[in-house]
Amino acid sequence: xxKTIAIANQKGGVGKTTTCINLAAYFAAFGKKVLIIDNDPQxxxxxxxxxxxxxxxxxxxxxxxGDCTAREAVVKTNVEGLDIIPSNIDLAGAEIExxxxxxxxxxxxxxxxxxxxxxxxxxxxxxPFIGLLTLNALTAADSILIPMQGEYFxxxxxSQLMNTIKLTKKILNPxxxxxxxxxxxxxxxxxxxxxxxxxxxxxxxxxxxxTRIPRSVRLxxxxxxxxxxxxxxxxxxxxxxxxxxxxxMLNRNRDSFTPIKNLSALKKKLQ
Numbered sequence: 639x640x641k642t643i644a645i646a647n648q649k650g651g652v653g654k655t656t657t658c659i660n661l662a663a664y665f666a667a668f669g670k671k672v673l674i675i676d677n678d679p680q681x682x683x684x685x686x687x688x689x690x691x692x693x694x695x696x697x698x699x700x701x702x703x704g705d706c707t708a709r710e711a712v713v714k715t716n717v718e719g720l721d722i723i724p725s726n727i728d729l730a731g732a733e734i735e736x737x738x739x740x741x742x743x744x745x746x747x748x749x750x751x752x753x754x755x756x757x758x759x760x761x762x763x764x765x766p767f768i769g770l771l772t773l774n775a776l777t778a779a780d781s782i783l784i785p786m787q788g789e790y791f792x793x794x795x796x797s798q799l800m801n802t803i804k805l806t807k808k809i810l811n812p813x814x815x816x817x818x819x820x821x822x823x824x825x826x827x828x829x830x831x832x833x834x835x836x837x838x839x840x841x842x843x844x845x846x847x848x849t850r851i852p853r854s855v856r857l858x859x860x861x862x863x864x865x866x867x868x869x870x871x872x873x874x875x876x877x878x879x880x881x882x883x884x885x886x887m888l889n890r891n892r893d894s895f896t897p898i899k900n901l902s903a904l905k906k907k908l909q
Contacts, residue, residue, distance in 0.1 A: 640757035644779035650766030653822035658763040663866030664884035666719035668895035676725035684724035688864030699728040747778035781817035788831040824850040872901040
């Protein structure tokens with residue numbers, strides 16, 4: 639039965655989708671069967687894995703409103719072991735349509751129940767706001783992974799996010815836990831960035847991952863080629879960082895995996 643992890647932060651531009659795509663790709667490289675649910679109307683996780691959004695007929699939107707089953711919506715990616723339920727702009731209308739439904743916060747949880755046995759991990763990429771789509775993701779998830787940019791403004795919305803998690807646990811999903819917090823776009827040469835990263839670590843304690851994701855041109859370029867960093871450039875600083883984060887997460891979950899000894903060979907294997 640899959641562990642479901644929502645990747646969420648109501649602040650935009652913190653690396654949610656980049657983290658979702660590349661963690662999922664590395665989990666697959668480590669031999670796990672992985673599914674991404676692109677729960678963001680922008681559909682960046684879909685395009686970042688080479689999915690042509692304008693050709694998508696069965697999407698997360700179709701799934702939530704009951705027009706198809708989860709298995710009908712699943713699309714295989716070019717990464718072995720990694721599937722996706724893609725998104726497109728139609729999902730923007732789901733916020734309005736969900737309002738009138740009974741038990742609307744459970745729509746996604748109900749929809750994916752049939753496919754959870756098919757996977758080891760399910761990652762849900764959330765939109766950069768707290769609305770019904772994000773609440774559906776948090777209700778369906780076992781845990782939440784929070785990417786936080788290493789900048790001062792990253793701390794501003796933290797209390798709102800933590801309050802949302804607290805209310806979700808209390809009302810909708812008592813089992814929801816914090817998977818961890820990862821600092822993204824990290825530049826160790828900047829004193830302010832180091833101070834913010836240390837503040838995040840103090841606040842979250844052991845929930846803060848020791849791996850920090852650096853700013854990386856190669857990470858930024860990879861989505862335009864429809865590839866995760868495992869295929870595009872696993873030997874880059876960003877590629878190595880996401881490999882380390884994936885290993886750290888799997889170790890925290892006490893989940894065994896086969897280490898990747900040769901990143902260059904990994905690139906050739908996955909292309």
